[in-house]
Amino acid sequence: MSNQKQQETPPITFVAAGDTELEREAILEEVLPSPGFPAVAQLVVDAIEKRSEVTVLDFTPQQVNIRFQIDNVWHTMPTMDRETGDFMLATLKRMAGVDYRNRRAHQEGSFRAEYLRVKHSCQIISQGVRTGERIALYIELPKSKVETLSELGMPKSLQEKLAPVLGSDDGMILCCGVPNEGYTSVWRGMLTACDRFLRDFYVIEEESRSEPEVINVTSVLFNEKAGETAFTPMPRLMLKQPNVIAFAEADQAQIINQMIELSEKEIFVPVRIPGKHAADAVARLILCKPDVKELAKQLRAVLCMRTIRRLCTDCRQPFTPHPTLLAKLGLPAGSVRQMYKAFEYEPGMLDENEREIDPCPNCHGIGYVGLTGIFEVLTVGDRFRQAMIQTPHVDHLLAAARTESHLSVRETGVVAVAQGITSLEELQRVLKK
Numbered sequence: 021m022s023n024q025k026q027q028e029t030p031p032i033t034f035v036a037a038g039d040t041e042l043e044r045e046a047i048l049e050e051v052l053p054s055p056g057f058p059a060v061a062q063l064v065v066d067a068i069e070k071r072s073e074v075t076v077l078d079f080t081p082q083q084v085n086i087r088f089q090i091d092n093v094w095h096t097m098p099t100m101d102r103e104t105g106d107f108m109l110a111t112l113k114r115m116a117g118v119d120y121r122n123r124r125a126h127q128e129g130s131f132r133a134e135y136l137r138v139k140h141s142c143q144i145i146s147q148g149v150r151t152g153e154r155i156a157l158y159i160e161l162p163k164s165k166v167e168t169l170s171e172l173g174m175p176k177s178l179q180e181k182l183a184p185v186l187g188s189d190d191g192m193i194l195c196c197g198v199p200n201e202g203y204t205s206v207w208r209g210m211l212t213a214c215d216r217f218l219r220d221f222y223v224i225e226e227e228s229r230s231e232p233e234v235i236n237v238t239s240v241l242f243n244e245k246a247g248e249t250a251f252t253p254m255p256r257l258m259l260k261q262p263n264v265i266a267f268a269e270a271d272q273a274q275i276i277n278q279m280i281e282l283s284e285k286e287i288f289v290p291v292r293i294p295g296k297h298a299a300d301a302v303a304r305l306i307l308c309k310p311d312v313k314e315l316a317k318q319l320r321a322v323l324c325m326r327t328i329r330r331l332c333t334d335c336r337q338p339f340t341p342h343p344t345l346l347a348k349l350g351l352p353a354g355s356v357r358q359m360y361k362a363f364e365y366e367p368g369m370l371d372e373n374e375r376e377i378d379p380c381p382n383c384h385g386i387g388y389v390g391l392t393g394i395f396e397v398l399t400v401g402d403r404f405r406q407a408m409i410q411t412p413h414v415d416h417l418l419a420a421a422r423t424e425s426h427l428s429v430r431e432t433g434v435v436a437v438a439q440g441i442t443s444l445e446e447l448q449r450v451l452k453k
């Protein structure tokens with residue numbers, strides 16, 4: 021390896037695939053002098069610094085297109101010429117222990133990387149496609165420990181609104197969100213907020229879809245493939261005289277009716293279902309055709325969380341919102357003096373002195389760093405209950421909630437925009453989905 025190349029390579033170390041130390045070292049020795057090695061090192065460092073959990077490389081006859089997924093959003097990166105790309109891919113595959121000559125078959129492999137004293141396990145999946153070859157590189161990134169509703173970003177006022185519901189002796193609460201976007205986090209956050217230490221608390225989960233346990237909540241599994249349902253474990257569970265039985269999913273009328281019945285027997289029943297906002301979740305549940313009258317009677321509240329990217333506080337751009345914008349957002353004139361936009365960095369950008377701008381060292385030019393939640397806590401009142409029974413369409417449910425001075429997820433999102441936590445563009449992106 022020439023000294024030249026060593027200087028170009030960022031300070032990252034790798035542990036290649038292999039069953040023995042000898043094997044792993046042999047592979048590394050083989051790839052180190054390769055012209056593809058600095059490119060791999062640069063790619064992995066870029067992905068780690070920008071916090072890309074999934075990196076997709078598309079090899080076309082002319083070039084390599086690179087995309088990073090950061091905080092659930094795809095970003096297109098500068099393309100790479102095909103020659104560099106081919107050397108890089110051969111090195112990447114060799115390190116992951118898969119056949120680098122085979123560019124058609126589906127192959128999976130893994131290696132490890134250490135950068136700035138943090139270890140990352142990296143997995144690659146390669147597959148030949150019509151236009152060439154596609155590679156997905158998954159890099160495990162350190163996750164900040166987010167367990168409680170406060171840590172997820174729920175304001176105190178909403179926590180106080182939710183607390184009496186979570187302390188109920190009976191009835192139901194729905195917990196909703198969009199799968200893969202904080203769906204598990206809000207469910208865990210809600211269970212964590214319940215007084216798990218004072219009550220006997222169980223979560224019913226399908227075996228193959230079970231999630232990491234919450235402290236002081238016993239997970240009870242059933243096996244769908246073996247013909248079991250969420251109520252198969254119930255006779256045994258009832259002997260333990262539970263106070264709270266939570267269900268991680270609900271999609272069949274018969275099962276939902278059993279949950280409703282359970283919530284009439286001095287058992288509090290949290291249920292999780294997908295939904296873009298509270299009214300959407302209730303409309304979806306009603307579409308499963310349960311006994312709506314009983315459901316309306318037993319449903320105490322709906323909690324919804326959507327995830328939104330946080331603006332980078334180092335490079336966000338302040339602006340004075342026009343009064344018409346504030347009016348459109350439902351904010352009183354003069355209530356917000358400053359809002360923020362993300363700084364949209366592009367390589368080669370010049371400042372007022374015609375000097376090239378470096379990307380922001382905090383967000384690496386993305387404009388956002390990490391995610392936070394925007395929440396909705398709908399406590400079910402008479403008008404909402406009536407709408408559930410008579411006109412269970414999303415629009416009617418939304419209108420009924422509004423008459424009960426309920427703040428929707430859009431409205432709590434606008435508060436986050438007014439506080440400079442996120443941007444209007446980001447809120448619109450999240451709500452459009």
Ligand SMILES: [Zn+2]
Nearest residue numbers: 332335380383
């Ligand atoms: Zn920044």
